[in-house]
Amino acid sequence: RGRAIDLGAGTGLTSHILSFLGFRVCATDIAQIADTILCENVSRNADLLASIVGGGGTFPISVRALDWTALALPSPPSALWDDDGGGGGGGEEEEVEVIVTADTFYKQDLVRPLILTIRDLCIVSARCARGGSGKEGKRFPLVLVAVEVRDRGLLQCALEVAAREGFECRKVGDGRVRRGLEAAGVHWAKEEWDGGEIWRWAFK
Known part of the structure; x- marks a missing residue:
């Protein structure tokens, strides 16, 4: 598997799962979190x-x-990885395969900065994938957004902003999520999953 970026990683649970699945993971959060608990x-x-x-x-x-509000991303995104842990070595530029963010749409003023960060990571990663050439052969990362819906209006706002920035957003069906969890040995009662959704975003 390739590289994965976890945005708003928090305690790092999602990052560890991605690593377990074989991804080369960069776990990111604001400095106060990244430098301590993460x-x-x-x-x-x-x-x-x-x-x-x-x-x-x-x-x-x-x-x-990584502060979404700073609007300054490293280019190439491989700069986010340690030289000894990125798998490329020698400053090799390699695209990001997956961008994941979980439970990060909880505050109105963070919605647009987060989506712009995801968009910019997709664009920079695609440049690496095609070696800095033109649009032909562009390949954008898969974006997976997991949310616990506390405010349906806030989620709808995020989806509308994402659509304006070039993302096609589709909710992963509850049945598919349940089957995936069960295949991994996780058996949750329906009430334990209420309010939890996973969205697949494709940058066009």
């Missing part, structure tokens, strides 16, 4: 994750501070 959890669980996979089967998770 970095601590990644460091604390590194050996455990390697032992579960069997040793040598995972890449180290990189932790980076």
Whole structure:
């Protein structure tokens, strides 16, 4: 598998799952989170994750501070990875395969900055995929957005902003989510999943 970016990683749970699945992960959050609980959890669980996979089967998770409101992304996105953990080495430019964000649409003034960050990561990643050439062969990352719907109006606002910025947004069906969880050995009662949704965004 390729690279994955976790936006608003928090404690790092999603980042660890992505690493377990074989992605080279960059876990990001604001500096106050990235430099404390996120970095601590990644460091604390590194050996455990390697032992579960069997040793040598995972890449180290990189932790980076990333402020969506700063509107300044590294280019290429491989700059987000540690040289010894990115899998490319030598400054190799490689596109991002997956962008994931979970439970990050909770405040109105963060909606647009987050979506612009996702958009810009898609654009920069596609440039890496085609070696900086023209539009032919462009390939954008898969974007997965997980939400716990506390405010349906706020989610609708986010979807409208995303559509204006060039994303096609489709909700992953509840049945598909349930089957995926069950395949992973997770069995949740319906009431435990109420309000939880996963959206698949495709940048066009």
